[in-house]
Amino acid sequence: QVQLVESGGGVVQPGRSLRLSCVASGLTFINYDVHWVRRAPGKGLEWVATMSFGGSEKYYTDSVKGRFTISRDNSKSTLYLQMNSLRAEDTAVYYCAKILANGQYYFDSWGQGTLVTVSS
């Protein structure tokens, strides 16, 4: 059974940094794209970032480009999200989510989420 476990969230001041981690088990991690999706308080779901399983391609939503960096360590089955220059509008629960199959960007497994609060 696939399990995704996020960590690294917390309360941080605007302009500071956090690094989120997502550890995967129950799957061959290197075979799948894994994504970050967030949900801000009182708002809907927003896709944030992904990278190809080989690491050669990275994609970000416009609002985080230049501030967030996604990476992965396939040997540790772990996905990371380095978040710099955090803003109040980055406050959200951050989920990692696995796609159903390569080329099919439906998210069939999700972590429990980690809460990031950006506040002074």
Add this chain to the structure above:
Amino acid sequence: DIQMTQSPSSVSASVGDRVTITCRASHGISSWLAWYQQKPGKAPELLIYRASSLQSGVPPRFSGNGSGTDFTLTISSLQPEDFATYYCQQANSFPVTFGQGTRLEIK
């Protein structure tokens, strides 16, 4: 970016009712559409993918339909555990985008 618009934003219904939620894409997305259910404090769960394919383990009272720009999610007979927020998501192109959500409440 492809915008996804759901309607209604919220709906009240009773156990046993049939409910339909609609989702419209700003550009054609063929059948590249998914539906998710999210309950408070929980992660979203995939219900339907490729517009009409039922995800493993999801009860058959959930069904999806549509292609191009117009899609529907129907719950044929509401159960108490179905009261939640539902999202559509297009998987046609990056960035993948979600609808704003439809909150299904108990009448």
